[in-house]
Amino acid sequence: MxxxxxxxxxxxxxxxxxxxxxxxxxxxxxxxxxxxxxxxxxxxxxxxxxxxxxxxxxxxxxxxxxxxxxxxxxxxxxxxxxxxxxxxxxxxxxxxxxxxxxxxxxxxxxxxxxxxxxxxxxxxxxxxxxxxPAIPVALPGPGSLPQGAVSPEGVETVAWGVAKINAPQVWAAGFNGQGVTIAGEDTGYKWDHPALKPQYRGWDGATADHNYHWHDAIHSPNGSCPANSPQPCDDHGHGTHTAGTFAGDDHDTHQVGVAPGAKWIGCRNMNAGAGTPATYIECMEWMLAPTNLKGKNPNPDLAPDIVSNSWGCTVGEGCTVGDEIKQAVNHLTKGGIFFVAAAANDGPACSTITAPPAIYSSAFVIGATDSADKLASFSSRGPVAGVSKIKPDVSAPGVAVNSAWPPATYANLNGTSMATPHVAGAAALLMSAVPELKGRPNAVAKLLRKTAQTDGVTDPVNQTCGGTSPTDWPNNMVGHGRIDAFAAYKAAIAGMVDLTIDH
Structure with missing residues (x-):
């Protein structure tokens, strides 16, 4: 040869x-x-x-x-x-x-x-x-409460988590999220759920127009949703529950949302609970410049002010694409969008915040507390490898959270997934009160960190993570504390944050 x-x-x-x-x-x-x-x-x-x-x-x-x-x-x-x-x-x-x-x-x-x-x-x-790869996400669903947790008795007009973070006090001051748009990237949304329909940006009170208000990144059908659904569809329930917490209100007995005056839009980035790096990137691209239902004519002026993310691109399941998802998150925040992300539910060990997008410095990462302000045992802890910032940033109610569930009911769920939309809603209240905060995610983050409550907020595991103990504030277990929407509102109207820090 x-x-x-x-x-x-x-x-x-x-x-x-x-x-x-x-x-x-x-x-x-x-x-x-x-x-x-x-x-x-x-x-x-x-x-x-x-x-x-x-x-x-x-x-x-x-x-x-x-x-x-x-x-x-x-x-x-x-x-x-x-x-x-x-x-x-x-x-x-x-x-x-x-x-x-x-x-x-x-x-x-x-x-x-x-x-x-x-x-x-x-x-x-x-x-x-x-x-x-298709990456299964461990999504919380209706079920038994964690050991030692207490379920709220009956249906409350104002959900306990909403009251815990003092959102009603901001409403009483005249600000309930009006003029602000919150977006979710999740399993989809039952847009006409009684607690969601009035606040959906695509609903004018008489007719629905889903252009620029909804995008489906799932291009194959399943048993619950068609491919490229022309209207919001939820094939799990998780997305509907999170949207209820950031903006839900049926104007009757279920005031489950932190910012019931805000408008909401959404993108389905998971197919029956499994996403891919491409579906995650597709939804983030749509968020930065929403399009019509045909994916045409992107308009960045219609982007949301806040994006709530209760999902994770788990490395152990194959999310090893490098910096592509990170760049998408960074570009959303560079575009002036406040990007809120769940820490995950892999606690109580330290260094359990391990999956995108929660591992990125540009994401505002959320842990979960219960009605007694104790950090939930399942809430993932920091530190995050390669990130110098304390993570999570803050914590919020995430145990026995009552919110919307398809088709028209309500359910108690547990998870940092449930805590995250509390923070998205709180951010909307701040932007509603001080519109100059729109487009300034770093300023919003600083307000929420600065005013988070530490009195009585505990990590019952009594651990030290990344050199921070439960008596150190901030720490890698609870972050800067449990959010307080009213304290953040008072700091915002008092001008206690530099509005030029995002320029």
Whole structure:
């Protein structure tokens, strides 16, 4: 056999991936390569070389408001994706490959054959090829309470958690979230639930228009929801429950929401409780610039002020795509959106906040307390590897939380998932009272941390995490304390935060 013949001998895909990694700089995840060989095609993320936030052109004189900054950011991100992805999109199209481009992170989602993977590994514009696995999320559902927890007796007009954080005192001052939009990324929403319908931004009191108010990132049907549902649909119940806590009010016996005067919008990022890196990125992209139901005409001016996130992209289940989800979160916050994230339910051990998005510095991370202000045993603790900030940031009611449940009922649930929308609602109250806080997530975060209550707030495990003990404030168990919406409101109207810290 000649030397030339030996050079042309077929090379196994795994070996080709290694070779391409060293010659061209592209890396192929071995799990993706194996799946493509085994199944014929594999769900993949094609990660381009450039991931840093693009430099923004100076804003015109007089246009330094947060919406102008957001428009400039979205334009820069879209222009970068259109420019840097153009050749790759054309290549995929020519090969008949199904693909979905993103701009909030410089990534393309595609269904790739083994030959596609090998060819892409040789492209100089590709940094990495990663799998896009379906990641089951451990979502709380109706069931028994944790040991020692006490369930509220009967139905309360104002849910106990809402009262605990002193939201009704802010309402009495004239601010219940009016003029603010809260968004959720979750299992979907039963939009016409009695506690949610009046506050849905797509409902005008007579007719519904779901354009710019709802997006479905799930493109295949299941037993509860169609693919690309044209109206909000919840295939689990978890999303409906969280939305009830941030904005729910049936104007009768169930005042379950912290900010019942706010409007809400939503995106389904999980299919029956399982999301993928691509569905998470897709919802975050839509949040930064909502579109119509056809996914067209993105409008960053219709982005929410706050996004509530009670999900996790668990590394142990395959969420190993690097910084793509982190960049999406960072770009939401750079766009002036307050990004609230559940710490997870893997306590009581230390260092149990381990999954995106809660591990990111730009996320405002929430632990769970009960009606006696004790940290829930299940609430995940810090510290977070590679993050110098105390995590969680704060804690909020997350045990026996009563809120909306499909189709038109109510349920008590436990979890940091339940604590997180309390904080989203509290942020809406602050923005309602001081509209200048809109577009300034760092200022809102500072107010909530600064005014969190520590008196009587305990970690019954009495542990020390990351060098912080229960007598240290803040600490890596409870954060800065349990939020107090009224204390934060008083600090906000007194001007006790620098409104330039987000510029």
């Amino acid at each position: 000649s030397t030339t013949q030996r050079r042309l001998r077929p090379v196994p895909l795994a070996a080709l991936a290694v070779a391409c990694s060293s010659v061209f700089g592209a890396q192929v995840n071995p799990d993706l390569a194996a799946q493509a060989r085994r199944d014929g095609r594999a769900d993949a993320l094609i990660v381009l070389q450039e991931q840093a936030t693009p430099a923004l052109a100076p804003l015109p004189r007089g246009a330094a408001d947060y919406k102008a900054r957001r428009r400039a950011l979205v334009q820069a991100l879209r222009e970068r994706a259109d420019s840097q992805q153009a050749g790759l999109r054309a290549w995929l199209q020519a090969r008949g490959v199904e693909y979905q481009p993103f701009w909030i992170a410089n990534v393309i989602h595609a269904r790739l054959s083994a030959d596609d993977v090998a060819a892409l590994a040789a492209r100089p514009d590709v940094s990495r090829l990663e799998p896009n």
